[in-house]
Amino acid sequence: MKITHYLYNTFIIETGDKKIAIDPGGLMFYFFRFTTLIPKSEWESITHIFVTHGDPDHYWHMDRVAKASNAPVICNKTMVRNIGGKALMLGPRDKGLAFTTSVEKFHTISVDETIELDGMSITGIKAVHGPVTFKVGPLSRTFTPGPNERVGWGAIGFNIGLDGKSIVNLGDTLLLEKEWQSIKNPDVLMIPIGGNTIPNTMDEKEAIEAVRIMRPKLVIPCHYNAPALFSKEYGHSDDKMFKEEVEKMGIKCVILQQGDSIEI
16 A cells, blocks of 8 residues: 655555545645645546545645546535535635535545445544634734634545555544544554644644554654745644654654655
């Protein structure tokens, strides 16, 4: 099994006849904000697309990748609405809560629900997206996820079972100690650690606590120190300290830069 990281929470998992894309979003940095995180050369060969929530950095190119690959999209049930007798997904590039996008194939899932799909077992994991503050010079505005806010819409994590391994991706989430007690010893945990300055996710210390709860075999930190908006290191985090603390627990931790891969 090969896992490749493309900044934020964007990953490709390759094993057997599957090539899974997680959060095929856009690079939100200056005028490059529409640049795809997953190279276009990879799009056609994707077999499955997982979406953790509807923020642009996670979701911007979802429909385009789906069209190029004919791959099904797996997402939270709240990402799809029946409008005029037609199932429509939240529009990746629309403003607000506009459900405008038709996708040929999709499978929805709720928290704690398990579905079987193409030889995979997929369980929805509780995730809670934190508030996001945008700053431009002296001006700032904070968006708090809620029933009428686009930020964090549809937040959910996934426990993906395939080829005898379990892969946990939490998306963007705060620490949920009680809700994650049932997740035991996954083979891989992809976990956000960049909540120091912008508390939309866990910071390093909170992520370390989540690792203690789940006791995975391998940890891959994500969603930190990446270019976004007007910062070259949005979501600053001390990944070296995080890695050291995880390895003190006897758990392997690997830091993947953009385009780096690991085989397990």
